[in-house]
């Protein structure tokens with residue numbers, strides 16, 4: 216139950232965000248500002264109309280709004296501004312560390328050089344870190360519908376830009392029609408290049424997609440993975456191998472990936488001993504924040520303070536930080552959580 220004390224704990228507890236998209240974090244005000252500045256046509260003339268766009272009725276409407284609003288991000292400084300404001304938003308929620316995905320093909324196909332996007336984002340996050348202390352690293356989330364052909368080109372650029380906070384390689388996009396297996400060689404090359412690996416899987420496609428991501432792509436983290444429950448042997452495999460599921464509850468409800476809160480598999484996966492983390496995906500599009508996601512999992516799944524601490528610490532342990540930095544963050548977050556529990560009596 217969400218008592219006032221638990222509510223305060225959720226607001227103030229240190230957090231980690233491992234599944235959130237840069238392009239999916241653009242707030243209506245900035246979308247309007249960038250559209251005007253860059254002379255990009257969007258189907259809205261003022262803030263009220265942009266806000267209305269975020270109230271799509273179904274998944275295809277969501278995708279078309281998402282794609283049209285991404286078009287407003289054009290210059291290196293746009294990526295910088297977006298990242299900077301995102302960093303501040305994360306810091307306000309007491310996020311100590313985040314990994315943010317950037318979708319390379321959405322920009323490459325518009326003639327934007329990936330360097331502009333990655334360097335811009337890294338610069339914005341560096342400024343947010345200087346001002347607030349929030350630490351953010353980047354991952355490239357390649358759209359699987361573009362096939363492995365272009366992934367090799369993107370990966371070459373990624374290798375050159377690793378010093379700009381780029382630590383991970385992922386696939387997202389059309390999971391139904393583009394299974395993970397054809398990406399095996401690309402993922403092996405990304406791993407050889409020193410990038411950490413994850414994949415969107417088990418969000419809209421079933422267990423075979425998760426099996427492929429784990430056994431063939433050899434990822435250590437899965438984005439969503441909620442459909443893994445359909446295969447008990449997969450659930451056992453995830454638990455035994457320590458594969459982490461980065462779950463985004465409101466996203467799953469809003470996109471229809473989960474039919475309802477009652478039928479969402481988060482609690483079942485957690486109770487089965489699978490390592491899960493709580494994340495926000497595309498917060499303004501799903502009318503949520505990371506803090507709200509924690510409130511919602513308490514409300515819908517009956518998690519208590521002990522569980523919240525487990526979920527936060529899962530995030531620290533699953534992060535793609537170097538071991539020494541991870542150990543430091545773990546110690547800091549554990550200390551902050553304990554002190555806050557004593558202060559609030561939760």
Ligand SMILES: [Zn+2]
Pocket residue numbers: 234236387415438496
């Ligand atoms: Zn995602």
